[in-house]
Amino acid sequence: MHEVSLLEGIIGLVEDERLKQDFARVSTIRLRLGRLGHAEPDALRFCFDAVARGTIAEGATLDIEMIAGEGWCTQCCRTMPLAELYGACPACGHAPLRITAGNDLRLAELEVA
Amino acid sequence: MCTVCGCGTSTIVEDPGAGHARAHIHDEHDHHHAHEDGIIDFSKGPAGVHVPGLSPERVISVERDILSKNDAFANANRARFEKDRILALNLVSSPGSGKTSLLVAAICALRDRWPIAVIEGDQQTSRDAERIRATGAPAIQINTGKGCHLDAHMVGHAAEHLGLAPGGLLFIENVGNLVCPAAFDLGEAHKVVVLSVTEGEDKPLKYPDMFAAADLMLLNKSDLLPHLDFDVGACIAAAARVNPRLEILLISARTGEGLPAFTAWIEARAAAMAMP
Numbered sequence: 019m020h021e022v023s024l025l026e027g028i029i030g031l032v033e034d035e036r037l038k039q040d041f042a043r044v045s046t047i048r049l050r051l052g053r054l055g056h057a058e059p060d061a062l063r064f065c066f067d068a069v070a071r072g073t074i075a076e077g078a079t080l081d082i083e084m085i086a087g088e089g090w091c092t093q094c095c096r097t098m099p100l101a102e103l104y105g106a107c108p109a110c111g112h113a114p115l116r117i118t119a120g121n122d123l124r125l126a127e128l129e130v131a
Numbered sequence: 132m133c134t135v136c137g138c139g140t141s142t143i144v145e146d147p148g149a150g151h152a153r154a155h156i157h158d159e160h161d162h163h164h165a166h167e168d169g170i171i172d173f174s175k176g177p178a179g180v181h182v183p184g185l186s187p188e189r190v191i192s193v194e195r196d197i198l199s200k201n202d203a204f205a206n207a208n209r210a211r212f213e214k215d216r217i218l219a220l221n222l223v224s225s226p227g228s229g230k231t232s233l234l235v236a237a238i239c240a241l242r243d244r245w246p247i248a249v250i251e252g253d254q255q256t257s258r259d260a261e262r263i264r265a266t267g268a269p270a271i272q273i274n275t276g277k278g279c280h281l282d283a284h285m286v287g288h289a290a291e292h293l294g295l296a297p298g299g300l301l302f303i304e305n306v307g308n309l310v311c312p313a314a315f316d317l318g319e320a321h322k323v324v325v326l327s328v329t330e331g332e333d334k335p336l337k338y339p340d341m342f343a344a345a346d347l348m349l350l351n352k353s354d355l356l357p358h359l360d361f362d363v364g365a366c367i368a369a370a371a372r373v374n375p376r377l378e379i380l381l382i383s384a385r386t387g388e389g390l391p392a393f394t395a396w397i398e399a400r401a402a403a404m405a406m407p
Contacts, residue, residue, distance in 0.1 A: 020279055020280055020310070020311035020314060020315070022277075022278075023278065023280070023282065023311075023315075024197050024198075027197050027198060027199075027200050027201065028197055030200050031193065031195050031197070031199070031200070035191060035193055039191055041189075041191075045188070049197070056313070056314040056340065057197075103339045103340065103343070103373075104336075104339045104343065104372060104373045113372055114372055114373065114375075123196060123197045123198060123314075124194060124195065124196055124197060125193045125194070125195050125196075125197055126192070126193065126194060127190055127191065127192050127193060127194075128190070128191045128193055129188065129189070129190050129191075130188070130189060130190075130191055131188040131189075
């Protein structure tokens with residue numbers, strides 16, 4: 019369950035932001051996660067309330083935007099959709115593709131008051 | 132964003148004529164509140180009202196990597212290891228692949244030539260650290276409790292406690308887990324993934340993050356191969372698909388097969404690290 023550690027990292031980044039910007043409450047935490055990345059969105063949602071309790075993020079909504087995976091196929095010379103990490107090109111079967119999108123693990127935005 | 136006060140709402144206008152210390156002008160506010168017409172107006176925000184301690188609802192763009200805090204600690208660890216010419220290796224695998232047995236064998240082969248220290252990560256008990264200490268190498272045990280991996284902050288603390296000898300080797304034995312430790316950089320020079328032949332040749336495809344993050348794969352328990360249907364070629368092909376640069380050694384901590392190749396791999400990198 020490294021999602022708990024990731025959430026602690028996210029809340030740490032929110033605390034950093036509070037030191038820089040004047041806000042008292044966070045209503046939404048918006049994450050951008052790649053489908054090929056390290057984090058499982060359902061697991062993040064599952065433990066968010068428990069990790070956020072007693073922190074600046076308590077009561078906030080966790081909004082997760084998923085980014086589809088894409089990779090560059092050196093045989094087809096174009097970007098192809100990629101369903102799994104190191105998967106094969108859906109057109110020609112070449113593997114592995116060089117990942118060009120879908121590896122994100124980012125805190126994108128906060129809605130604050 | 133203003134890098135002086137951190138405010139996220141004002142535009143920063145660079146003044147090429149000014150020196151570095153006062154190189155920008157805020158168009159909506161400044162830090163000494165000498166505003167236009169001598170008026171300090173707090174009603175310009177979207178909510179049109181100011182309440183001490185509260186600011187109007189707004190969206191802040193953060194755009195930071197979620198692992199950036201860990202990565203900052205990892206970079207500090209790496210800088211420290213490089214300064215002291217310490218080769219740090221992060222051993223990762225599923226539980227029971229033989230990491231500790233391999234470490235004990237490697238330490239016994241290397242201890243006369245290199246100062247060696249070990250950081251052991253487990254959810255609980257200090258059994259592994261005790262096994263390492265029996266070789267004469269100093270070891271510190273990190274118990275992660277409910278945690279499934281070591282992070283760079285834990286390793287930084289452990290390294291301080293260990294008092295590492297310059298020019299030596301630091302082995303970090305991560306928590307047995309083929310998933311989570313892949314995401315957390317500890318500041319090591321290389322990740323070494325251990326896979327035992329009792330685990331199945333398709334593990335690199337099923338848990339690709341770990342094999343992609345590693346520079347060396349040790350295929351352990353080779354002495355058991357005559358008793359198994361394990362296909363070494365298929366396993367190497369699976370690992371190469373996930374990570375074409377991955378070096379692979381067949382090894383047995385029990386019989387010592389392949390151990391000289393592993394220690395030679397370590398010493399080549401430690402020698403390169405130790406060069407001024």
